[in-house]
Amino acid sequence: MDANGPLPDIERPVALQFGSAFEGRVVAITGGSSGIGRATALAFARERARIVVGDLNEVGGRETLDAVESLGGEAEFVRCDVTEPADVDALVSRAVEHFGALHVMANNAGIGTYAPLLEHTPEQFDRVVKVNQYGVFYGMVAAGRAMRELQIAGTIVNTASVFAFLGSEGIIGYHASKGAVRLMTQAAALELAPYGIRVVAVAPGIVDTPIIAGYKARGLDDSLARGQMRGKLLSPDAIAQTIVWLCSPGGDAVNGSTVLCDDGFASFKT
Numbered sequence: 001m002d003a004n005g006p007l008p009d010i011e012r013p014v015a016l017q018f019g020s021a022f023e024g025r026v027v028a029i030t031g032g033s034s035g036i037g038r039a040t041a042l043a044f045a046r047e048r049a050r051i052v053v054g055d056l057n058e059v060g061g062r063e064t065l066d067a068v069e070s071l072g073g074e075a076e077f078v079r080c081d082v083t084e085p086a087d088v089d090a091l092v093s094r095a096v097e098h099f100g101a102l103h104v105m106a107n108n109a110g111i112g113t114y115a116p117l118l119e120h121t122p123e124q125f126d127r128v129v130k131v132n133q134y135g136v137f138y139g140m141v142a143a144g145r146a147m148r149e150l151q152i153a154g155t156i157v158n159t160a161s162v163f164a165f166l167g168s169e170g171i172i173g174y175h176a177s178k179g180a181v182r183l184m185t186q187a188a189a190l191e192l193a194p195y196g197i198r199v200v201a202v203a204p205g206i207v208d209t210p211i212i213a214g215y216k217a218r219g220l221d222d223s224l225a226r227g228q229m230r231g232k233l234l235s236p237d238a239i240a241q242t243i244v245w246l247c248s249p250g251g252d253a254v255n256g257s258t259v260l261c262d263d264g265f266a267s268f269k270t
């Protein structure tokens, strides 16, 4: 054994080795029925947080709850359309009523829409902005109000994208929405700082989730993978780990920032 004691067992969640800053904390996650949201639910559950998942997809939500429960965790599901402010309010209310608090709000639900600029319809643009941008706005307001009321210095974490930093073809509405998430994160952080609440965002590169199924179906796996420096799609869990860290005491210095977790996507081009 060295002077600092044994090295941690990296196969075991930190919580099981040293106790967790999230023990008993309450975490609400939109879009938690799939992909990054589900991985985030599981990552927080491993840290012994209590989870409330909000999503349109009830079957996927049940699978997430089962996975959390199989880790010995506690979770609730609320059917929630993030484009409806009343639904988002109801998600936050469920967390407060059922678990008595709200420490983390992950505004993660999102969709993609592909169409070249000159073929992009108003309906496509409207839909992606409603889910990705308005949904985050509603989530920040609902969570901020609850945390202020409960006097909890919690963390709101939004899911942006590497495409909040870079332009690409065919996703103008997605760019509009994710660029907005990035700047709303800065503005909301400023307004919620007096309550001790931090607001941060993650900007993933290309992550292997159902949202990229359309690209995969067109055989674009390799070119998507090459967007990352190490030539692989990111795992949902890698993004979830960044989210957990940002909400942890270790992430306390980060506020208003959108943190790239993109394996270098935004740092190079070939």
Ligand SMILES: NC(=O)c1ccc[n+]([C@@H]2O[C@H](COP(=O)([O-])OP(=O)(O)OC[C@H]3O[C@@H](n4cnc5c(N)ncnc54)[C@H](O)[C@@H]3O)[C@@H](O)[C@H]2O)c1
Pocket (backbone or CB within 6 Å): 030, 031, 032, 033, 034, 035, 036, 037, 054, 055, 056, 057, 060, 080, 081, 082, 083, 108, 109, 110, 111, 112, 131, 132, 159, 160, 161, 162, 203, 204, 205, 206, 207, 208, 209, 210, 211, 212
């Ligand atoms: N996968 C990627 O490459 C990637 C990259 C950057 C950012 N993101 C962002 O990550 C977030 C999660 O996406 P993912 O990759 O896990 O995709 P996903 O499709 O696996 O998960 C998205 C979830 O959001 C839910 N959802 C969609 N519309 C909703 C609505 N109106 N109300 C409530 N829930 C709704 C879906 O049912 C689904 O469970 C999104 O904001 C996405 O834009 C993904």
